[in-house]
Amino acid sequence: MKLKSLLLSLGLLAGATAVQAEDPLKVGFVYVGPVGDLGWSYEHDLGRIGLEKHFGDKVETTYVENVPEGADAERVITQLAKAGNDLIFTTSFGFMNPTVKVAKRFPKVTFEHATGYKRSRNVGTYVLRTYEGRYVSGVAAGMMTKTNTIGYIASFPIPEVIRDIDTVYMAAKKVNPDVKIKIVWVNSWYDPGKETDAANALMDQGVDILIQHTDSPAPQIAAEKRGMRSIGQASNMSKFAPEAHMFSVRDNWTPYYVNVAEEVMNNTWKPSDYWGGFKEDMLTIESINPNLPADVKAKIKETYAAIKSGELKPFTGPIKDNKGNIVVPEGHSLTDEELAQVNWYVEGITDEIPR
Template sequence: MKFKSLLVGLGLVAGISIAQAEEPFKVGFVYVGPIGDHGWSYEHNRGREELQSFFGDKIETTFVENVPEGADAQRVITQLAKAGNDLIFTTSFGFMNPTLKVSKRFKKTTFEHATGYKRSKNMGTYTLRTYEGRYVSGVAAGMLTKTNTIGYIASFPIPEVFRDINAVYMGAKTVNPDIDIKIVWVNTWYDPGKETDAANALIDQGVDIMLQHTDSPAPLITAQKRGIKGIGQASDMSHFAPDAHIFSIRDNWFPYYLKTTQAVMDGTYKPQDFWGGFKDDMLNVSSINTNLPIEVRAKIDETYNAIRSGELKPFTGPIKDNSGKLVIEANHTLTDKELSQVNWYIEGIKAKMPN
């Protein structure tokens, strides 16, 4: 019996190979919204599903959705670490400090935090150059607006959101010197009711092109109902508003999830600050409306290709903020570290900074 137990332990009984007997590599994900938000969390979960499909039974993935930023996040991340996950991805800015705290307790677990800037020996950070997509969005909005007024539904006053608002305005300004941008802050990532109210408030101010940093399709649906145009956020939202939809900027997290998971499995992982964008195929212009004027479609393609190739780098000086202060010197392009610290509106944006 002892000999049989030994064989069982080695995976050599009943045709079971040692490889088959090994525990799968476990990967956990933490989402700030529901996977059905059709935006940010939806696309993170889509990346998880593609990761699971790629590795099959070699890995086991789990996720927790609708996790509030703060103490609840730390509790959830701790539970995933205690459950034996080898790698944990936390996917919202407000998860940064909770992830860092848990990483110091579970040093054999690898942690990856999306959109943050704090790292440790077993914790890296990753984000998307969403400002690239916003710049293209601004170009399209600037060409298509009839009121010269575009709107932006902003989530939280963090560098990522300031970067993207500025990028929209910069892109629009290149094709429309008379452009104005109205901004409504909703202090949420996902709340269809608040997003609808914000969209209506913007339209009442003369906005005829809607952009958003929130995750539900509610703003685009509102745009459709009220006869204006809009751009989808994070995922392809064309089916929610086929007439209003100009295009969507889609996030594609799978390439990074695959690369990172493989590195941890191989023992080659090193924490870093990773930024993915057009050139990495982690950001895509999706479902461009076939009804767009030819010149608008051509300009979208031209701008996308210029950014992807590196010919166009949006945050290149000289650039002043809206108080007149020089924030980017002439011929200087913001580094990733500097991009992560943007907390100003670009010159020409008339809005006041949120408290």
């Protein structure tokens, strides 16, 4: 009788284990903006949807949008961990410290933080090589500007944004020695009103090409209204500015989200600092406008191909900062670790970085 009870117990336990093994991987996402921002958060959510399409009922996803960076982020991340999510993606730089803090309290949950640099046993980081897209943008802007003045609408003075401004200017300067860059900081990732005001302020100062590191299509719309030019950020923004839009640099998160989920399912995940770009098809050039001159369209494609193949590495020395210091020695290409610490403007940019 005892043996029968024991076998029955073992059978029940085996059955429970089988059911548990078939449970879907629960994956949570935290977005700094609305999924309808048509930029950064919008593309992250397309990545989430791509994850669902790839795995079907093997995954169950949820997301929280419009999460401010700071205390609210910690609360939201904690709620997702308490809700039983096995894997949580936090998708903005300002979520870094809250992510690391919550991860310590939930050691069995896997956390992935976008654009940060702090890792631990259950926290990995991932980032796009957005500077690759900015280099292509700078080349095109430098060739197209008639006023020799391009404008950059910047969000926050973090390394990602600073190095992208540098890349735009270096690329533009290479094809147009007379080019200047004007920068307006809006201190927001997504604020269509501020983005519109910044775009108009730049155009009032003689800017005729707009590049943005913010997430709404507002700058595209502003450029269209005033007959200027613009380059889309994070998603394909061509429909908002049929004439003004030159092309968009689109983020594609699906490959990474699928890969990480697979690793967690297979118990092979390890914390790392992942960088994806043109080579991995996580950044793409989309909707090159047919109304661009033939030589500009050809140069866009040529520059993209050179970066994708590894022939062209934007941060290869010699590079001086705008104080005259050599920040990248001749022949050296910045490593990922060094790229993550860029906090200087290159020679020729007359602005100061906000502190």
